[in-house]
Amino acid sequence: AQSVTQPDIHITVSEGASLELRCNYSYGATPYLFWYVQSPGQGLQLLLKYFSGDTLVQGIKGFEAEFKRSQSSFNLRKPSVHWSDAAEYFCAVDQGNQFYFGTGTSLTVIP
Template sequence: AQSVTQPDIHITVSEGASLELRCNYSYGATPYLFWYVQSPGQGLQLLLKYFSGDTLVQGIKGFEAEFKRSQSSFNLRKPSVHWSDAAEYFCAVGAPGRFGAGTRLTVKP
């Protein structure tokens, strides 16, 4: 059965620092992989997705993610975090998407 693990419940980074959010999945075939962001009181917004091809995927808001089949991972990265990036981030796998529990990002000034 497909599943998603986001090992970090909460991460704090300083503004301007780099960011990496971890996502590990379990899936029988080549997975569809997604990252979403959720601001308080709002729905989720799709940041990026991976179906096949180039394992480094570019998304909106300066985010990117790398698919590593050997590690069953799809980690989200951003080179320089802005205060507005503070939110909850969700990784999802498969179709229909099965979501991880989320990682809450706090950005320190």
């Protein structure tokens, strides 16, 4: 069965510090991978996606993610976090017509 794991339920970082959010998946074939962000009381917004090709993908708001097939991972990174990045982040895998989401990582940014 398909599964997506986000091992960190909650992360706190200082403003200006770097950030890495982890995502691991279990899927036999080449996955299509996504990161979404959800601000409080809002829907999900797509940050970036990986379909094929270059394993380092750039997204909106200065985020990037790296696909590592050998580790079944798709970790999200940002070199310098801003207070407005405080939100919940979801990793997702597309299996044809169904998405499978991780349980999310809540990010707190300390001034």
